[in-house]
Amino acid sequence: MGVERSLPGGRVRVTRQGEAIDAVLRSAEGFRTAQDLYGALRAQGSSVGLTTVYRHLKVLADAGEIDVVHRPDGEAQYRLCLPAKADHHHHLVCRVCGRSVEVEGPEVEAWAEQVATAAGYTEISHTVEVFGLCPEHSTPAPPRRTKR
Numbered sequence: 001m002g003v004e005r006s007l008p009g010g011r012v013r014v015t016r017q018g019e020a021i022d023a024v025l026r027s028a029e030g031f032r033t034a035q036d037l038y039g040a041l042r043a044q045g046s047s048v049g050l051t052t053v054y055r056h057l058k059v060l061a062d063a064g065e066i067d068v069v070h071r072p073d074g075e076a077q078y079r080l081c082l083p084a085k086a087d088h089h090h091h092l093v094c095r096v097c098g099r100s101v102e103v104e105g106p107e108v109e110a111w112a113e114q115v116a117t118a119a120g121y122t123e124i125s126h127t128v129e130v131f132g133l134c135p136e137h138s139t140p141a142p143p144r145r146t147k148r
Contacts, residue, residue, distance in 0.1 A: 038053045
């Protein structure tokens with residue numbers, strides 16, 4: 001029997017390909033698409049297939065090991081969860097570089113609960129992803145002209 005890894009969703013077999021994907025995720029700064037991760041693996045000389053990358057990301061996402069956000073165009077991006085923020089949280093994500101900041105949103109939590117309760121829903125969940133430009137990719141606002 002091979003080596004297995006325990007995840008909240010059950011046990012999964014540890015493979016060379018899975019370990020390679022995990023290593024690329026650990027070294028990535030910010031969120032990365034499956035294509036980005038696949039490209040990084042190929043650049044390292046790894047023979048991991050794109051289908052394997054998607055399959056492994058799904059296992060990690062289902063187990064809550066990685067954060068998943070969807071870009072405005074719908075493509076999923078992935079990042080290892082930070083241990084300090086393992087609980088429910090939200091993200092500010094740069095549209096250019098994928099850099100992200102984890103944020104808490106008690107107002108969002110209260111609003112979601114209120115809307116769901118008003119509609120008669122129970123056992124709700126939600127995701128909030130805020131996209132913008134990080135400080136590095138933001139252009140300074142032009143100075144305001146004053147009327148004389």
